[in-house]
Every structure is written in structure tokens, then in C-alpha cells.
Amino acid sequence: MEKFRAVLDLHLKHHSALGYGLVTLLTAGGERIFSAVVFQCPCSAAWNLPYGLVFLLVPALALFLLCYVLSARTWRLLTGCCSSARASCGSALRALVCMQLSAAATLAPLTWVAVALLGGAFYECAASGSAAFAQRLCLGRDRNCAAELPLVPCHEAKASDVQDLLKDLKAQSQVLGWILIAVVIIILLIFTSVIRCLSPVSFLQLKFWKIYLEQEQQILKSKATEHATELAKENIKCFFEGSHPKEYNTPSIEEWQQISSLYTFNPKGQYYSMLHKYVNRKEKTHSIRSTEGDTVIPVLGFVDSSGINSTPGL
Amino acid sequence: MDAFQGILKFFLNQKTVIGYSFMALLTVGSERLFSVVAFKCPCSTENMTYGLVFLFAPAWVLLILGFFLNNRSWRLFTGCCVNPRKIFPRGHSCRFFYVLGQITLSSLVAPVMWLSVALLNGTFYECAMSGTRSSGLLELICKGKPKECWEELHKVSCGKTSMLPTVNEELKLSLQAQSQILGWCLICSASFFSLLTTCYARCRSKVSYLQLSFWKTYAQKEKEQLENTFLDYAKKLSERNLKCFFENKRPDPFPIPTFAAWEAASELHSFHQSQQHYSTLHRVVDNGLELSPEDDETTMVLVGTAHNM
Numbered sequence: 001m002e003k004f005r006a007v008l009d010l011h012l013k014h015h016s017a018l019g020y021g022l023v024t025l026l027t028a029g030g031e032r033i034f035s036a037v038v039f040q041c042p043c044s045a046a047w048n049l050p051y052g053l054v055f056l057l058v059p060a061l062a063l064f065l066l067c068y069v070l071s072a073r074t075w076r077l078l079t080g081c082c083s084s085a086r087a088s089c090g091s092a093l094r095a096l097v098c099m100q101l102s103a104a105a106t107l108a109p110l111t112w113v114a115v116a117l118l119g120g121a122f123y124e125c126a127a128s129g130s131a132a133f134a135q136r137l138c139l140g141r142d143r144n145c146a147a148e149l150p151l152v153p154c155h156e157a158k159a160s161d162v163q164d165l166l167k168d169l170k171a172q173s174q175v176l177g178w179i180l181i182a183v184v185i186i187i188l189l190i191f192t193s194v195i196r197c198l199s200p201v202s203f204l205q206l207k208f209w210k211i212y213l214e215q216e217q218q219i220l221k222s223k224a225t226e227h228a229t230e231l232a233k234e235n236i237k238c239f240f241e242g243s244h245p246k247e248y249n250t251p252s253i254e255e256w257q258q259i260s261s262l263y264t265f266n267p268k269g270q271y272y273s274m275l276h277k278y279v280n281r282k283e284k285t286h287s288i289r290s291t292e293g294d295t296v297i298p299v300l301g302f303v304d305s306s307g308i309n310s311t312p313g314l
Numbered sequence: 315m316d317a318f319q320g321i322l323k324f325f326l327n328q329k330t331v332i333g334y335s336f337m338a339l340l341t342v343g344s345e346r347l348f349s350v351v352a353f354k355c356p357c358s359t360e361n362m363t364y365g366l367v368f369l370f371a372p373a374w375v376l377l378i379l380g381f382f383l384n385n386r387s388w389r390l391f392t393g394c395c396v397n398p399r400k401i402f403p404r405g406h407s408c409r410f411f412y413v414l415g416q417i418t419l420s421s422l423v424a425p426v427m428w429l430s431v432a433l434l435n436g437t438f439y440e441c442a443m444s445g446t447r448s449s450g451l452l453e454l455i456c457k458g459k460p461k462e463c464w465e466e467l468h469k470v471s472c473g474k475t476s477m478l479p480t481v482n483e484e485l486k487l488s489l490q491a492q493s494q495i496l497g498w499c500l501i502c503s504a505s506f507f508s509l510l511t512t513c514y515a516r517c518r519s520k521v522s523y524l525q526l527s528f529w530k531t532y533a534q535k536e537k538e539q540l541e542n543t544f545l546d547y548a549k550k551l552s553e554r555n556l557k558c559f560f561e562n563k564r565p566d567p568f569p570i571p572t573f574a575a576w577e578a579a580s581e582l583h584s585f586h587q588s589q590q591h592y593s594t595l596h597r598v599v600d601n602g603l604e605l606s607p608e609d610d611e612t613t614m615v616l617v618g619t620a621h622n623m
Contacts, residue, residue: 174368200393251560
């Protein structure tokens with residue numbers, strides 16, 4: 001049992017590293033399956049380019065949208081947006097959060113494109129169907145080279161030196177894939193360093209903050225379950241007995257709305273979540289909606305990712 | 315059962331060795347995977363680009379990953395734009411570069427492992443060298459070989475040159491041999507360099523050998539205790555908040571450190587002979603951080619102990 005706990009602790013400590021590793025493995029596995037089972041290059045001049053591009057780019061788009069759906073921050077941003085009671089929909093804060101969400105969602109599609117380029121099959125098919133590529137690759141070769149190029153991915157080209165172009169295409173694809181990985185990873189490092197640099201919160205406090213949010217999420221879930229169970233029991237009992245329910249102290253709509261809004265950081269108050277801010281407000285009826293000095297800090301994006309049922313953001 | 319516990323304890327004590335061996339195994343495994351699955355020399359004029367990209371891009375990725383996974387780099391960078399004094403303290407401006415250098419050196423281990431394994435294999439170097447267009451290198455490689463060597467060297471990896479198969483094989487083997495020699499030289503020089511730097515660092519150490527061992531143990535224990543205490547306090551604080559939210563009550567005061575205390579505790583540690591503090595937290599607690607309670611939350615008032623008496 002202790003060994004299991006040790007493994008779990010390791011998982012909690014390096015959560016994001018393990019998460020990213022898992023995403024990469026899944027994408028690599030998915031790409032292998034796609035190119036081995038599903039992908040069959042049509043080997044025709046008209047269809048190679050669109051076929052190859054669709055297989056390369058459509059799963060990337062699907063992953064991009066999936067990342068949006070799986071992030072709890074999206075739902076916190078969108079829930080209740082259209083109702084007329086919440087007038088703060090078009091504010092700059094929401095736009096900033098939207099940009100951060102989009103930036104985080106581009107990681108999985110880029111991983112897919114990089115792995116697909118390293119595999120080589122999609123690029124080979126697409127490039128062999130492109131007239132511009134045919135011109136460049138066929139310089140100084142057979143006259144039929146441009147006509148036979150689309151047949152190259154199916155190993156059906158008659159001239160052997162045209163068939164050899166397949167190796168060139170695969171090499172180009174893999175070099176492009178590696179360059180993409182190298183560029184993406186250095187941009188990620190620079191981005192993360194700048195975000196951490198601009199953080200008004202120190203290193204240890206950030207660590208404590210993440211742990212606090214996990215605990216708050218767990219306890220919120222158990223307390224909400226407890227509260228809901230009691231309330232449900234009371235209601236059902238009174239329904240069947242035809243009696244009146246006793247006064248139950250449950251938070252009102254405004255209170256829930258206040259703690260569900262996007263987290264803003266104020267240097268004057270040290271609050272670790274909207275719940276913390278709400279509970280510590282100065283007067284009983286005071287709203288915590290917006291005060292002087294509230295800002296959205298990129299490094300504190302993980303605060304919005306917590307909820308009752310959501311998985312912690314990658 | 316006892317023997318099992320003993321073996322487990324032995325392995326847990328050798329964490330660094332196990333960590334590095336695991337990293338080495340992983341590098342060897344992925345290098346095998348690469349050369350069998352993904353790497354196919356194109357045997358054209360693009361050989362050099364292809365070979366070099368396959369050699370150096372994974373090394374680059376491993377270097378950046380090393381930076382990401384190193385806790386010290388985040389400790390160094392967090393909040394540095396907001397308060398530059400934190401990383402360039404008065405009189406110690408070079409500390410930032412010194413720490414950055416240390417982080418870079420420890421991140422260089424994985425790329426060097428990858429490069430040595432890839433060079434020992436030989437396929438990547440062979441592909442890259444056979445695509446060279448520099449006349450000096452071509453002369454070196456093609457010395458004493460038929461003149462087709464100069465034009466068709468890039469086809470050597472696929473065996474499709476117009477030369478005799480024995481000549482082809484000879485060229486391939488000589489390129490692989492060069493690669494392996496380079497690989498061994500890299501391993502030797504890297505190990506020698508790391509030995510030199512460790513000796514130099516130990517030489518310049520201000521503390522003795524036993525105190526250094528104690529220091530390492532203390533740092534490890536403090537890290538564990540810190541995480542446990544974080545968990546504890548986080549639990550209590552969130553329980554208090556949620557209770558007040560659901561029951562619609564005013565919260566009781568809860569002591570937590572302020573910004574200033576957190577900032578002071580997050581600084582990079584430097585050892586002073588006169589004071590003998592084993593970590594930043596030790597120094598902060600010993601020196602005593604007097605904080606004025608201005609918020610609703612009661613702040614922790616840390617009063618110096620033996621230092622002030």
C-alpha cells in the first residue's frame with residue numbers, strides 16, 4: 001500500500017510532465033494506427049495533395065477543439081455568458097483568458113503534426129501531388145518524372161530514379177518534423193519563462209497555492225455531496241410525508257455566481273481562490289465582483305481549472 | 315521479508331545512480347527505436363542535413379526538457395521581472411549566471427548521452443558524412459579509392475554506387491569506424507570533464523565532507539516536511555473556507571505567511587560561513603521576520619530564537 005502511495009505521490013508531483021508525456025504517447029500511437037490501417041494514398045495527380053493535407057490537418061483541428069472542451073476553464077468562462085443578468089461578458093478580462101486558453105490548446109495539434117511529419121506517409125502523399133514540388137524535385141531528371149511523381153507513394157513509378165524520390169520526400173518530411181519539434185519546444189520554454197518571470201507570486205507560494213487548490217477541490221466535492229444528500233433526503237421525506245421542510249441554510253444563486261466567476265488577483269489581498277475571497281469579504285452584503293487593482297495573471301491560470309468534477313488542467 | 319526490505323533500502327539509497335542509469339537505458343532504447351523505425355538515409359545530396367538533424371534535434375529537445383524539469387530554474391525565474399533585485403542582489407550580481415551555468419551543466423547530461431549512443435551506433439554519422447560536399451573531407455574519405463567515390467559517395471549507405479561491392483563496404487565501414495571513435499572520445503572527454511568539475515566544486519566547498527552529507531540529508535528532509543506541512547495547512551484553510559461558505563458564517567482568523575515571508579523563503583540559498591544556515595527557510599526563521607498584521611488574516615510573527623537572545 002505504501003509503495004502504491006509513493007507512486008501516486010510521484011504522479012501528483014510531476015503532474016504536468018506526466019500529462020504531456022501521455023499526450024505525446026497517445027498522439028504517436030494514434031498516428032501509427034492511422035498511417036498503418038486507415039491511410040491509403042490514392043496515387044493520382046488530382047487527389048494526392050488534398051488527401052494528404054486532410055489527414056495531416058483535420059486530426060489536428062479535432063485535437064484543438066477537444067482541448068477546449070476538456071479544459072474546465074472554458075466552461076467557467078462560457079457558463080451563463082448569454083444570460084442578460086451577467087453584463088461583464090465582453091470585458092477585456094474574458095478576452096485575455098480566451099487567448100490563454102487558445103495558446104494552451106495548440107500544444108496537442110502541434111504534437112500530432114510533428115509526429116505525423118516524422119512518420120512521413122502523409123507528407124509523401126501530399127507533396128507528390130503538388131505541381132510546385134514536382135517542378136523542384138524533377139529538375140534534371142526524366143521527362144516523365146512530373147507525370148509519374150503521384151504514383152511514387154504506391155511504389156508504381158516505372159523509372160527507378162523517379163521511385164528513388166520517395167526517399168527524398170520521406171527525408172524532407174522527417175527533417176521538417178524535427179525542426180517543428182525543436183522550434184515548438186524552445187518557444188514553449190521562452191513563453192513559460194516569461195510567464196513565470198512576470199509572476200508577482202514567489203516560487204514556494206505558487207507551490208502551496210497549487211496544493212491548496214487541489215485540497216479545496218476535493219473538500220468542495222465532498223462537502224457538496226454531503227450537503228446535497230442532506231437536502232435531497234429532507235425534500236423526499238417531506239414529499240412522501242406531506243410535511244413542510246425545515247429551514248435549510250443553502251447558499252443562494254448570487255453566492256454561487258460570485259464564487260464561479262473568473263479568478264482575478266489583487267496585490268492588496270492574499271486570496272487563493274474566489275471562494276477564499278468571498279468568505280473573507282469585508283461586509284456581509286459586499287460583492288466581490290470587481291475592485292480596484294484586480295488583474296488577470298497568466299501564471300495563475302490554474303486557479304480557474306478547479307471545479308467540482310473537472311479534471312485538473314494539463 | 316527482511317532481505318527484501320534490505321535490498322529495497324539499498325536501491326532507494328542509490329537514487330542518483332538509479333536515476334542516471336534509467337536515463338541511459340531510456341536513451342539507448344529510443345536510439346534503437348529511431349534507427350530501426352524512423353531513420354532511413356535518403357542517399358541523395360540531402361544526406362548531410364538529414365543526418366545532422368537526426369543527430370542534433372533530439373539532443374536539443376533533451377536539453378530543453380532538462381531545463382523544464384529542473385526545479386532550480388523555476389525557482390530562479392519566478393518573479394524575476396517583477397523584482398529584479400531578487401536575482402541580482404547587491405554585491406552578488408554574478409550569482410544568477412553561476413546558477414544558470416549549474417542548471418545548464420546538469421541539463422547537458424541527457425543530450426551528451428544521446429549523442430554518444432547515436433555516434434556509437436554509426437548510422438547517423440555515416441549518412442551525414444556521406445553527403446558532404448567539402449573537398450577537404452571528400453579527399454580524406456576517398457583517398458586511394460576509384461574516382462566514382464567523389465561523385466557517388468552519397469549513395470554508399472544504400473549500396474547503390476557503381477563501384478565494386480567490396481569498395482562500397484570498405485567506405486561504409488570506415489565511416490562507421492570514424493563515428494564510433496568520435497563516440498568514444500565524446501564519452502571519455504565528457505566523463506573527464508564531469509570529474510574535473512566535481513573535484514573543483516568540492517575543492518572550493520566551504521564545508522567539510524561530513525557536514526556536506528548532513529546538508530544533503532537536511533535538504534531532503536526539509537523538502538518532505540515542507541510538502542507535508544503545505545498539505546496540512548491547505549487542508550485546514552480550505553475546510554475553514556468551505557464551512558463558512560456552506561453555513562454562511564464569518565470566518566475565524568487563520569494564520570498564514572504573508573507575501574513578504576513567502577518571497578524571503580523563495581530566494582536562492584547561499585551559504586555564509588559565519589551563520590551556517592542549511593537552507594533559505596532556516597535563515598528566514600532564524601533571522602526572525604516581524605510582520606505587521608494588516609489584513610483580516612492574522613499573519614505569522616516569526617521571532618528570532620537563539621539569534622536574538
